[in-house]
Amino acid sequence: MMREVLKCDAEGCDHIEPVEAVTSDLVGKPCPKCGASLLTQEDWDAWAPIRDLLLELEKAADGVADTEDQIDVSIGYHDGEASIKFKPVTTG
Structure with a gap:
């Protein structure tokens, strides 16, 4: 299941906002903590094809049957740079 969030990238701000889906209507949405944009047009333009692939x-x-070997994948894109993080999911 894909869980989507907007993360403020302003220096010193750590706001993370869960959203139903990262969509173009969120471009320019201000961070409630510092006022910076949570999603720029440039980031949206680069993120949209990645999101489509993930969907x-x-x-x-x-x-596909779940197995004990599961991972949590976090994919982000900001200011021309993509990041991918993998973390084992523990069950039980």
């Missing part, structure tokens, strides 16, 4: 991968994984 297709999620659809392809539907119906």
Whole structure:
């Protein structure tokens, strides 16, 4: 299941805002903590194709049995730089 958030990238601000989906209507949304934009047009333009790919991968994984070996994948994009982080998911 894909969980989406907006993260403020302003220096010194640590605000993270869960959203139903990162969509173009969120471009320019101000951070409630510092007022900086949570999603710039440039970041949206670069993120949209990545998000589309992730949604297709999620659809392809539907119906695949869960196993004990699961990972949490965090993918971010800001100011021309993408980041991918992997973290094991512990169950039980």
